[in-house]
Amino acid sequence: MLAFIIRRFAQALFVVVAMVVIVFFGTNVVGDPVWMMVPGDATQEQVEEVRRAFGFDQPVYVQFFRFLADIAQGDFGRSYVHGGSAIRLILDRMPATLELAVVALIFAVIIGLPLGLFAGLKPDHPASRAIMAGSILGFSLPTFWVGLMLIMFFAVMLGWLPATGRGPVTTFLGIETSLHTLKGWQHIALPALNLALLKISLVIRLARSGTREASLQDYVKFARAKGLSPRRIVGVHILKNIMIPIVTVLGLEFGSLVAFSVVTETIFAWPGMGKLLLESIQRLDRPLVVAYVMVVVLLFVTINLIVDILYSALDPRVRLAGKSE
Amino acid sequence: MSDVVATPRAKGEFARFVDRFLEDRVAVFGLGLITLIVLLAVFAPLIAPQNPYDLAKVDIMDSRQPPGSKSMDGFTMWLGSDGVGRDLWSGILYGLRISLMVGLLSGLIAATIGLCIGLIAAYFGGRIENVIMRIVDLQLSLPSVLVALILVALLGKGVDKIIIALIVVQWAYYARTVRGSALVERRKEYVEAARSLGLSHTRTMLKHILPNCLAPVIVIATVQTAHAISLEATLSFLGVGLPQTEPSLGVLISNGFQYMLSGKYWISFFPGVALLLTIVGINLVGDRLRDVLNPRLEK
Amino acid sequence: MTQPVLEVENLATHFFTRDGVVKAVDGVSFKVGAGEVLGIVGESGSGKSVTGFSIMGLIDPPGRVVSGSIRLAGEEIVARDDEAMRKVRGKHLAMIFQDPMMTLNPVLRIDTQMIEAVLAHDKVSEQAARERCIEALSMVGIPSPAERLVAYPHQFSGGMRQRVAIATALLHRPKLIIADEPTTALDVTIQSQILAEVQKLCAETGTAMVWITHDLSVVAGLADRIAVMYAGRIVEEGNVSQVLDVPRHPYTRGLIGSVPSANPLGARLKQIPGSTPSLGRLPKGCSFEPRCASASEACRAAKPDATDYPDGSRVACFNPYSLARAS
Secondary structure, three states, rough: OHHHHHHHHHHHHHHHHHHHHHHHHHHHHOOHHHHHHHOOOOOOOHHHHHHHHHOOOOOHHHHHHHHHHHHOOOOOOOOOOOOOOOHHHHHHHHHHHHHHHHHHHHHHHHHHHHHHHHHHHHHOOOOHHHHHHHHHHHHOOOHHHHHHHHHHHHHHHHHOOOOOOOOOOEEEEEEEEEEOOHHHHHHHHHHHHHHHHHHHHHHHHHHHHHHHHHHHHHHHHHHOOOOOHHHHHHHHHHHHHHHHHHHHHHHHHHHHHHHHHHHHHOOOOOHHHHHHHHHHHOOOOOOHHHHHHHHHHHHHHHHHHHHHHHHHHOHHHHHHHHHHO | HHHHHHHHHHHHHHHHHHHHOOOHHHHHHHHHHHHHHHHHOOOHHHHHOOOOOOOOOOOOOHHOOOOEOOOOOOOOOOOEEEHHHHHHHOOOHHHHHHHHHHHHHHHHHHHHHHHHHHHHHHOOHHHHHHHHHHHHEEEHHHHHHHHHHHHHHHHHOHHHHHHHHHHHHHHHHHHHHHHHHOEEEEOHHHHHHHOOOOOHHHHHHHHHHHHHHHHHHHHHHHHHHHOOOOHHHHHHHHHOOOOOOOOEEEEEHHHHHHOOOOOOOOOHHHHHHHHHHHHHHHHHHHHHHHHHHHHHOOO | OOOEEEEEEEEEEOOOOOOEEEEEEEEEEEEEEEEEEEEEEEEOOOOHHHHHHHOOOOOOOOOOEEEEEOOOOEEEEEEEHHHHHHHHHHOOEEEEEEOOOHHHHOOHHHHHHHHHHHHOOOOOHHHHHHHHHHHHHHHOOOOOOOOOOOHHHHOOOOOHHHHHHHHHHHHHOOOOOEEEEEOOOOOHHHHHHHHHHHHHHHHHOOOOEEEOOOOOOHHHHHHOOEEEOOOOOEEEEEHHHHHHHHHOOOHHHHEEEEEEOOOOOOOOOOOOOOOOOOOOOOOOOOOOOOOOOOOHHHHHHHHOOOOOOOOOOOOOOOOOOOOOHHH
């Protein structure tokens, strides 16, 4: 088990290092960052001054090691636009994004799982066909356009839910959240649904194929032979088996939820780090972009590690095989 | 000699493939949809009542008219008009051209690059394969929308930049797929036979392994093209994709966003429907292709 | 004669597939008395497992019991609805499956899977249910059952898993256990251990049993009566000694002839020519006719009905072997 963790850790480290290298060369070799920092009418002297001040006159390898040393200390530079520490700005926005992603994930499970289970248990039922058609549509619909339609329908036409923004925020157990008020839930409902859309389709497919596979297994037939109620067979025997792949996949998909939140946050003016990233890209605020990328990569790597551990916790075959090693 | 024998059988297989594909009515619908969309895009200048790029034809007095209004020029704007007075139907037809062009071009280049890299990885194996697959894994572990956003942040706006970003996002899928099926093919006897006849590496790869890897590539290509079109629209919508001078569907939707809250839904809605139909059509065809070309997945 | 535990009459189970109707079981009748073991023998595809699942009411679409009657202790169970049938399954009627590696849910602990079987039929406390499980496990010869109860299936060997399955089947002291080739997937030594234990348990508890197998030598030592199935029908049924020593149906003779121990050492094994017919396209006459050495014109024209013999056997054949011909 320990060897397994160490190996996974080394892989994670490799990904992080590779990303650092790519980001550095991406930002320093492709294009001259100085031109992004000076006003358009700057004189040659002003340009050179900025170049020296930020150390861009040094050789590339010197810059690279300084970059490495800086980020190792958590220093990603100062935002050109906001002036403050780039990493600080990103981290301040992170709770909002994580909140959105977590709620989206919950939506994906509570909507997708029952639908997928149903479609798997009764594959020939007309409702199952409708569910599967819906899931194909869910894969095809561009997220941003669905977001617009949600706003149009629920906010503009029906006026049920607010179109933009986040509810009042409080700190609970050290976590900043807006979910303690009804207003907070009203605000998060549309963006979370929007973000969840793709994952709902994914959960439906996973749950359906998992259910169909499990229903054919001898252990389900044996459970029926024991005289268990259909409820218990589906709720315990089948559900526990299909949850393993679903939790694994959803865990891995959490990172993509964070990434896709760039789109959703922009549409719904959700004050998360994705929206900040987009503003930074448009304003050429390089340190913020770099800080965002590194934060998201770290998040990804951590999630993958956690999912591996969770996976082994859910599947006794993996868990105990690991222990006896 | 072998060609003479092989041709009729290949034809028979192709005919069977077509028959199997046409068995599924939904897929045929998808195919019809795509054909229609492509035709509309190709013949946009002939069909569109207005050239949306021609500023002389666009009248600001026509702006934000609801669907069915009459334009100042006297034709009916069935889908309404956008913020600067362009007929939306014309805008969508021209927008389709750009969206399809960007999607197909990036897909074609990415497929070519991915094919070569995947073949090289599978054929030579060893360290080359290891390095390539590490890069592929790294690439695939990151969400495409994020990679594309970062690339656009580094490269800037423009059609060429977007195409580059879309290529970078897609190539790894092709490389992984091609490597997978090439590995299987490589172990088969006819490759050994080709090698022992003294054929060169390139010839063995292109003549013998590549044709047998094409089926999964075609399936991936449909999915990836739909994905690329959607991604371009997303980037353009976010304002980091195509510039206003290249109004793809994403740009049109983005332009309409600001009018959405005041209830002028059509400016964003109809380009979105066009985008949706395109993607759904491609996906339906792709689903069926996967079923037909990959008998293992069939029930 | 006392009331039989199980009476099956003219049972027919058909599968309605896209390629046509597959008559997996087509007119099967037999009885099992209390404490009796009936061995159903046949090649794969002869319909013996489908017969077992039909009795359990576990035939899934596209399959369906199309006609016939199944009476458990005199009560008809064929037409029962799902909930009524559920109350019988596990309580009065239990089943053991072929592959012990597949019958236990891999992600649930043994105690979960056994206790739920108790609670499905009896309203007892979880603690009481647990004690019954421990008792059942020790009955089937599992050492330190209380500890083993909290383990997961993959921590057991195949033989141990099958013992767990048998213990689960015994939890409610059912009237009848259907065993669908429960020892086929096991090693020969474990197979004989389990056979011996099952025989002992049935004798102790008075449980009747239907033992489905393709292996004549298994039922030879275990069963009281044998039913030989071929292509969805019972071709011969009778006491073990009767069927094995004086087989009347040519197919039964063929089966016995192909058992290695029945052949002289060093001689070539006898085998039945041809192969099992496709159940979707059975001949109009006797299904065994194409492979039968003593087939006549009558065999091609119609299916033979079962004939009762004074010694208690039933044979469905136009040209059965007589004692004289057999010797």
